[in-house]
Amino acid sequence: MILYPSVDKLLDQVDSRYSLVMLAAKRAHELDDGAMPLLGEYTSEKNVGRALEEVEAGDLKISDTKKQ
Template sequence: MMLEPSIDDLQTKIKSKYTLVTIAAKRARQIRETEKVLVDNPKSNRYVGLALEEIMAEKLFVKEDSK
C-alpha cells in the first residue's frame, strides 16, 4: 500500500514528521466528526488520507512562532 501523498512531498509542507502526524491525526478526527473536507475532489476515502491531502493543498499548515 502506497501512501499518497508521499512522506517526502508532505515534508516540503511541514518539516517535522512528529508535527505532520499530530496535525493529520487531529484533522482526521475533525473530518470524521463533521464530514467536511477542505479539498475538492479528494482521492482518499480514509480520514487520515483526506487530512494529508489537505496538507498538500496547503489548506492545513503550521503557524510559525515569531520570536
C-alpha cells in the first residue's frame, strides 16, 4: 500500500490509476538503469517510491505526443 505520496494527490497529476502505475514503473526502470534523479532529496528508498514522488512534485508527466 502506498502511504506517501497519497494516491489522491498523485491522481491530481495523472488522469487514471493505470496511467500512474505505468508511468511510475517506467520511471523506476529508468532510475534502476542509472537515469539522473529529477528531485534533490527523496523520502523513499526504492525507485518506485521515488518515481511517485517525482509525479507528485510535477516533475514527471505523461507526454501528449502520439505516434503516427
